[in-house]
Amino acid sequence: xxxxxxxTLNDVLATPAFRExxxxxxxxxxxxxAAEFATFRDAETAKWGEIVKASGIKLD
Numbered sequence: 001x002x003x004x005x006x007x008t009l010n011d012v013l014a015t016p017a018f019r020e021x022x023x024x025x026x027x028x029x030x031x032x033x034a035a036e037f038a039t040f041r042d043a044e045t046a047k048w049g050e051i052v053k054a055s056g057i058k059l060d
Contacts, residue, residue, distance in 0.1 A: 006034050 004025070012018055022029055055057040 003034075 010031045013031045019029055030037075032040075
């Protein structure tokens with residue numbers, strides 16, 4: 001992710017109007033750096049991948 005895009009996204013996530021709208025739909029603004037997002041994404045992929053494998057779910 002480019003630094004400019006990351007800054008723009010963090011700026012939007014910091015606005016009260018966006019935070020309120022996101023919270024109203026059950027979301028939670030996280031923000032942060034591209035590296036922090038990559039760490040979060042990798043952890044979530046591993047966690048949910050294990051859950052899917054354990055459940056035996058198969059694609060049709």
